[in-house]
Amino acid sequence: MMKFLSSTRITVVCLFLLFILTFWGTIAQVQQGLYSAQERFFNSFYFLAAGFIPFPGAQLVLWVLFINLLCMFILSYKKFFQWSNLGNLIIHLGILLYFVAAFMVFHVSSESYIRFTEGQTTNVSNSYTDWEVAFWVDTNGKKREITAVDTKVFKPEYIIPTDTKDFSLTVKQYYSNSDAFSDGSGKKNPRILNEEGITLLTPKPILKEREQNVAGGVFNIKFDGKSYTLILYGIEVNPTEVMIAGKKYNFILRHKHFPLPFTLKLDHFKTEFYPGMDMAKSYESLVTISTGTLERQVRIYMNNPLRYNDYTVYQASYDADSTGRQYTTLAVVRNSARIMPYVSCLVVFFGLALHFLMQAFISRIKP
Amino acid sequence: MAFAEPGIKDFKIFKNIPVLDQGRLKPIDTFARSLLTQFSGKDHYEKQDASSWLASLFFNPDSTVNDKIFQINNPDTATALGITPDQHRRYTPAQLQKAYPKLVELQDAARKIPEKERNLVENEILRVFENINIYADLSRSFLFTSPQKDLTITSKALKTKMGLPLEQNEFSFIDIALKADVMTEMAQSLEKKSQSQFTADELEIYNVTNNLFGMSQKYKEMPSFTVLPSATEKGRWLNPWDALILDFSNQQTRQLLSYWNTMAISFRQDNGVEFNVAAHLYMNQIKDALSNDELKSFNKFPLELFYHSASPFTLSIMFYILTFIFFIISFSSSKQIWYTLAMWSTFAGFAIHTIGLLMRIIIMARPPVSSLYETFIFVGFITVLLGLIIEHFNRQWLGFVTAAISGTALLFIANKYSAEGDTLKMLVAVLNSNFWLATHVTTITMGYAATWVGGVLGHIWLLQAVFGKDNETLDKTYKTTLGILGVALTLTFLGTNLGGIWADQSWGRFWGWDPKENGALMIVLWTALLFHAKVAKMIGPLGMAVGAVFGMMVVMWAWFGVNLLSVGLHSYGFTAGIATTLIAYAVIEIVFMMVTIWFISRK
Numbered sequence A: 001m002m003k004f005l006s007s008t009r010i011t012v013v014c015l016f017l018l019f020i021l022t023f024w025g026t027i028a029q030v031q032q033g034l035y036s037a038q039e040r041f042f043n044s045f046y047f048l049a050a051g052f053i054p055f056p057g058a059q060l061v062l063w064v065l066f067i068n069l070l071c072m073f074i075l076s077y078k079k080f081f082q083w084s085n086l087g088n089l090i091i092h093l094g095i096l097l098y099f100v101a102a103f104m105v106f107h108v109s110s111e112s113y114i115r116f117t118e119g120q121t122t123n124v125s126n127s128y129t130d131w132e133v134a135f136w137v138d139t140n141g142k143k144r145e146i147t148a149v150d151t152k153v154f155k156p157e158y159i160i161p162t163d164t165k166d167f168s169l170t171v172k173q174y175y176s177n178s179d180a181f182s183d184g185s186g187k188k189n190p191r192i193l194n195e196e197g198i199t200l201l202t203p204k205p206i207l208k209e210r211e212q213n214v215a216g217g218v219f220n221i222k223f224d225g226k227s228y229t230l231i232l233y234g235i236e237v238n239p240t241e242v243m244i245a246g247k248k249y250n251f252i253l254r255h256k257h258f259p260l261p262f263t264l265k266l267d268h269f270k271t272e273f274y275p276g277m278d279m280a281k282s283y284e285s286l287v288t289i290s291t292g293t294l295e296r297q298v299r300i301y302m303n304n305p306l307r308y309n310d311y312t313v314y315q316a317s318y319d320a321d322s323t324g325r326q327y328t329t330l331a332v333v334r335n336s337a338r339i340m341p342y343v344s345c346l347v348v349f350f351g352l353a354l355h356f357l358m359q360a361f362i363s364r365i366k367p
Numbered sequence B: 001m002a003f004a005e006p007g008i009k010d011f012k013i014f015k016n017i018p019v020l021d022q023g024r025l026k027p028i029d030t031f032a033r034s035l036l037t038q039f040s041g042k043d044h045y046e047k048q049d050a051s052s053w054l055a056s057l058f059f060n061p062d063s064t065v066n067d068k069i070f071q072i073n074n075p076d077t078a079t080a081l082g083i084t085p086d087q088h089r090r091y092t093p094a095q096l097q098k099a100y101p102k103l104v105e106l107q108d109a110a111r112k113i114p115e116k117e118r119n120l121v122e123n124e125i126l127r128v129f130e131n132i133n134i135y136a137d138l139s140r141s142f143l144f145t146s147p148q149k150d151l152t153i154t155s156k157a158l159k160t161k162m163g164l165p166l167e168q169n170e171f172s173f174i175d176i177a178l179k180a181d182v183m184t185e186m187a188q189s190l191e192k193k194s195q196s197q198f199t200a201d202e203l204e205i206y207n208v209t210n211n212l213f214g215m216s217q218k219y220k221e222m223p224s225f226t227v228l229p230s231a232t233e234k235g236r237w238l239n240p241w242d243a244l245i246l247d248f249s250n251q252q253t254r255q256l257l258s259y260w261n262t263m264a265i266s267f268r269q270d271n272g273v274e275f276n277v278a279a280h281l282y283m284n285q286i287k288d289a290l291s292n293d294e295l296k297s298f299n300k301f302p303l304e305l306f307y308h309s310a311s312p313f314t315l316s317i318m319f320y321i322l323t324f325i326f327f328i329i330s331f332s333s334s335k336q337i338w339y340t341l342a343m344w345s346t347f348a349g350f351a352i353h354t355i356g357l358l359m360r361i362i363i364m365a366r367p368p369v370s371s372l373y374e375t376f377i378f379v380g381f382i383t384v385l386l387g388l389i390i391e392h393f394n395r396q397w398l399g400f401v402t403a404a405i406s407g408t409a410l411l412f413i414a415n416k417y418s419a420e421g422d423t424l425k426m427l428v429a430v431l432n433s434n435f436w437l438a439t440h441v442t443t444i445t446m447g448y449a450a451t452w453v454g455g456v457l458g459h460i461w462l463l464q465a466v467f468g469k470d471n472e473t474l475d476k477t478y479k480t481t482l483g484i485l486g487v488a489l490t491l492t493f494l495g496t497n498l499g500g501i502w503a504d505q506s507w508g509r510f511w512g513w514d515p516k517e518n519g520a521l522m523i524v525l526w527t528a529l530l531f532h533a534k535v536a537k538m539i540g541p542l543g544m545a546v547g548a549v550f551g552m553m554v555v556m557w558a559w560f561g562v563n564l565l566s567v568g569l570h571s572y573g574f575t576a577g578i579a580t581t582l583i584a585y586a587v588i589e590i591v592f593m594m595v596t597i598w599f600i601s602r603k
Helices: A008-032 A034-042 A058-075 A083-108 A339-365 B028-040 B050-059 B075-080 B093-098 B100-112 B120-139 B156-162 B173-178 B180-190 B200-218 B240-246 B251-268 B272-289 B292-299 B301-310 B312-332 B336-364 B372-394 B398-420 B434-466 B471-507 B515-535 B541-566 B575-602
Strands: A046-049 A053-056 A110-117 A121-137 A146-150 A168-175 A178-181 A200-203 A216-223 A226-233 A240-244 A247-273 A280-290 A295-301 A306-308 A311-320 A326-334 B018-021 B024-027 B148-152
Touching (some): A008 A034, A034 A058, A053 A058, A083 A339, A200 A216, A216 A240, A247 A311, A247 A326, A280 A326, A311 B471, B018 B292, B024 B028, B024 B292, B024 B301, B028 B050, B028 B120, B050 B251, B093 B100, B100 B120, B156 B180, B156 B200, B173 B180, B180 B200, B240 B251, B251 B272, B292 B301, B301 B336, B312 B336, B312 B398, B372 B398, B372 B434, B372 B541, B398 B471, B434 B515, B434 B575, B471 B515, B541 B575
Antiparallel strands (some): A110 A121, A110 A326, A121 A146, A240 A247, A306 A311, B018 B024
């Protein structure tokens, strides 16, 4: 069994499958978008081609390749551990390390973003694609307790768990991408609660650029023995305020928040253009990072991110709102294994160089 | 006198005039070349070089209306515009002027279609529309130098007072503007009178002042041609009209504009001496107006002009072709002389190739691989280098032939690509970090080059096998292929990973399954597959040769095939052409492989 598993033929087949998958997954991005193509071809164990033919996904192929390599090491270590084969040995040890690196990065890293304008401060980052419903009681600027519920579990009639007895909240409809409308009458329907006067949400097909979807939810909220319709839409700036039991409750649907172990304040944002063109030459954010004990100023710009423990904050993009105020977008990546691919890459490269140089040398001395 | 010949022949000084275009200060000659290339696909017009044609457009626009400069590739586009398709697919400004209403209508419709869904004709409509507008803007850039009916002064008294030549009645905008102080004085006295009380002289003053103002309103803020540094704002450049309107009070700007005026007038009078004197004075003056950075670019202009006029890569191609010819001749005569000649010709081609590459590095002050065009030049360079290394070990033509084929093919493709316009381009922000650009892109393109050479060797092995070369020769080619593929695997692996590191540094992710990343990964996977298949004894020399040829197709895919997916290339109607060429290439390769395998297996 092990002998079979260690066969180089399996390696060839796996490499071929990966080759096909990479090609296929690239082409599919045109239609499907990067995210879903990635899920289907690369992150999966298998998928159905043309709707019914099962085809191995890259994750499965990589597992097989990993086992293949491991068995090879165990079975033919004698052949491997020879001076003339040193380069080859290093290559494959590096590849083994590569697998470990890939596994770790795949499972421990997470990506989110911060978008803010000069003068603003934040200690949370937002998910690109995931949403949450958050609510809290207005405390007039004092520390407040926010409850947030991930929308992943939402479906009609789902009762949102809350600690409070003041009200109960039930999902009526939840759309991953939607359009919002108001009936245009301008009159406020007392049964519908929404800050911006939205009275209707309609679902839209989910976009392949996942971060461009705008979620929307219609909820049933019951308090004081009456029930109301609460509408929350993903791009609303202000929360919907509801007076319940003498307390001012705020409800909002927003990109999922991740707490950060530090606070960032944007001091200054600067763009530089090529003379006479609207193509940016560079852009940078000057931020103050406070970590509780220490406060320092950092310039974040292209290829020069801010690093803090396993967090890295990059200059990602910028935009301006309708009033011309500029917002900077910083990507926040948490990755405790980020150095792993660097190391394995170096090892493999060193092995490759050594191996082929030795091969060339050997073939020169015995023509 | 020799100078009395009609037409100005000498544009040497004029060519050096600095222009700010696409984010870079460049000589007017480069601007003219890329403009004509954008219009017509060629960097000259008939026997006129680009600069001299541009001078005609500026100073005597009417003389260019019947020049066939607008390329419309698709006959359907011409028909749609109501123009009879031309055999050479080039049309005159006059023709397009006539079709302009139709063009406006069509481009409106085309603009409404999302960019990715536009077809060839629609894209071409938009391109032609842009081009004719640029042409029109440029033709008005120096209108202020030519006499206008609207600016007529007949009164001798007035002319004397303003210091204008008496024998002339129609004057140019700048003629009058230069006398602005006298004009204002006279115009002020008119303010108290009503129009009916005006004398004939006063009416003339009144009309000219009005028309002058009208023109200044009409021609301000035309963006096409920024050639004069702003007197008030460092780093900003203005087109001639704006300089005239905004900065005329500035002594330096006024002086520069009057040199343009002299150039324009002497151009129309075919007075080469005066034209060049004005150009010379202009060049002396403009140096003082430049900032230090601008001066640095300015000082490289002679090099850039030399680079364009010498076209080193075309010269290289000729030498590479020569090498190949010597190789063919060597079949009929086994004399050593052909080998020596081939060696020198390859060296010559390679040396010129290197110099061309170095010139680009010096002009742009950055690594030589940041646009698709530049990768062709650079990959070509590496393949020839590898060819020379192979020859050093092999000494049986193998390296020279590889170098000649690769150098010719890649430089030829590069030449095709220069139809994008100015190939010396500025970089977008993410690429504008020299260290990563230098390491990642250079390594991966070297990997492309090695895989390419492996592919060429694969072809050679197959042909050698078909033509029944002895086993020793075949074995040598096979061993060389293996070695080169080893280099290819090492370099593409390193290049791909450096790309990962770059992405991790700039965007926070090592790998994101981006099409370009995937393309590079496919080369690594394919080459690794070949070596493992060899170890598993699944393929022999034949399989390796076929695999190497296939590897070349993978390189093509990774290199520019993936760019077709997003159609992110702004290469005017060129992308579709590439797709067809790529498919044709793939088909030819597959047929070639099948035929050779069939021949070899029959033996």
